[in-house]
Amino acid sequence: RRNQRRRARPGPPRPGSPRPGSRRSARADQPWPAWRELKRRIRTPLAGGENIAGQDAFADAIAAGALDVIQPDIAKWGGFSHCVAVARAARGAGKTFCPHYLGGGIGLAASAHLLAAVGGDGLLEVDINPNPLREALAGPAGDIRDGQVTLGEAPGLGIAPDLAAFEVYRTA
Template sequence: MPQNHRIARIEAYAYRCPVETPVDTSFGRMSDRPAVFVRLEDEDGCFGWGEVFANWPAAGAEHRVNLIERDLAQLVLGQTVEDPADFFGHLSTATRIRALQSGEWGPFRQTIAGIDTALWDMKARAADLSLRKLLNPEAADRLPAYASGIHIGSAPSGLARAREDGFKAFKVKVGFNLEHDAQAVRSMAGTLDKGETLYTDANQAFNATQAMAFLSLLNDAPIGWLEEPIAADAPSAHWKDVAASTHIPLAGGENFAGKTAFADAIQAGHLKFIQPDIAKWGGISGCFAVARAAKTADLTYCPHFLGGGIGLSASTELLAAVGGDGLLEVDVNPNPLRQAFAPSGIDRSTGTWAATSKPGLGCDELPPELARYKTHQIGVHL
C-alpha cells in the first residue's frame, strides 16, 4: 500500500573541496569541486537524501542552499507526499513565476531535482528496498560504466589510470583545439585494448560547421559517441546536419530541461544517446520518464553526472531500474565529495559498477570526513 509522508524537516549542505589539478572544460575551469546535498525528513522520522547540481556558476553551491531555505522550504514543509512524481509537478508549477521573475530557471529546476530525489529515497527506505528495486524488482545489481572527466591533454595517463582501476570504457573532454584534439583522439583510439571503447565530449564547444569538420577528422576512428558537439539550444536543423555528416553517434541531454525538450529531441532522432542529469532537472521523476521514452524509441539512456556521491548513487539506481544497454558515467578525477560515498565500485574483471545493497540510495548520513569542506548549511522544520 502506498505510504504518505508529511514533510517535517528540510536540510541542505554546501561543500567545496580544493583540488590540486583543476577540471578544465571547453567553456570553463572548475578550480574546486562543489556539491549540495539535501535531506528531507517526515514527521515519523523517515528520511531521504538528494543532490543538487552545483558545478556552475562557480559560486552556485551556497546560492542553491539559500534558495532551498528561503523559497523551497515554505513549499515543501507540511506537505503530504504519496507520489513524488506528482509532487515534482506541483513544485515545478508553484515555482514557475518565481523562476520567471528572477530569470533563475536553472537554480529552481536543480533544487527541485534534489528534493525529488530525496523523496524517492525516502519512499524506498520506507519500503525497505533499494531505489532500483522499488522502481523495478528485476533491476540488475551491477552496471556497465565508463571513466569520465579525462582531459584530452592528459588522456594517455588518464586512460592508463582508469584502465588500471578496472574501467573498459573512457570519455575524453575535447573542444579546446579542433585539429589538435582530433589528432589526439585518433592516437588514443589506436591504443585501445580489445573490448575497450573511447567516447568524446565537446561540452558545446563547436558551431555546426566546426563540429562537422571535427567529425570528418575522426570519421574512420572507432569512437563510441561525440557528446554535445554544438550548443544544446542550437536549431534542430543544425543538429540534423551534424548527425547526417558522420557515422559517429551523437549524445546529449544534460542541458535539456523539461519533458517537452526531451520529447522533441527523442522524436527528432539526431541523438542516439539521451543523457539527462538527475541533479540538473527532473530528479528521479523526470529522468525516469525520459529514460523510458528513450528506450521506447530505441535510443539509449545514459545518465549524465559529474558531482558528489549521492547523485552518483541516484544515477546508478535509476539506470539499473531502466535496464537496457546504457552506461553509467563515473568521474575519475579526484573528488572526496564523491569518493567518500563510493570509494571503489568498479569490478576489475568486468568493468561494471556496483549498485547499493542498502535501502534507498544507500546513504544514511553524510561521511564525517567531509565536515572540513562544508561552507554552508541550513535546517528548517515545522
C-alpha cells in the first residue's frame, strides 16, 4: 500500500472556463483573425487542420475563410465518418480537401481511401522520408506511378499487414 500511486483527481472547473472540446475552447486554439490577416497579405494558399479536432472546430475553421486547404488527420481525430463530413463541408465551401497523414502504412492507406471516397482535386500527403513502420508493416498505400495512386480491389484498406515485421521493434 505504501508504494501505491494515488490518482490525481481533477478539481471542479474554474468559473467561466470552457469545457474541453466546446466551441469556445476550440476557437481559442486557432487564431483565425491572424490567419485571415496573413491570407490577405500573401498569394500562397494556406493549408491547415492536422491539429484541429471536432466538428465544431472544423466548422469554425472553414467559416473563418482563412484556409484554402483543409487537412484533417484521420488517425488523430474522427476516423472515416467524421473526416468524410469535414471533406464534404470543405468542398461545399469551395476549399480543397487534402487529408494530413505522416505515419505508418495503415494510416496512409486509410487517408488514400478517404481522399478517393470524397473526390475533388485534393492531394494525398505522402512523406518521402524513410519510414520502416510504413514500408515494412504495410507496404505502399497503393500503386504509385507518375504522381498518381491506384488503390487495389482487395476488401477494406486493401493491405495485409506484415505482423512479423514488428518483431524487430518488440521490447518485452
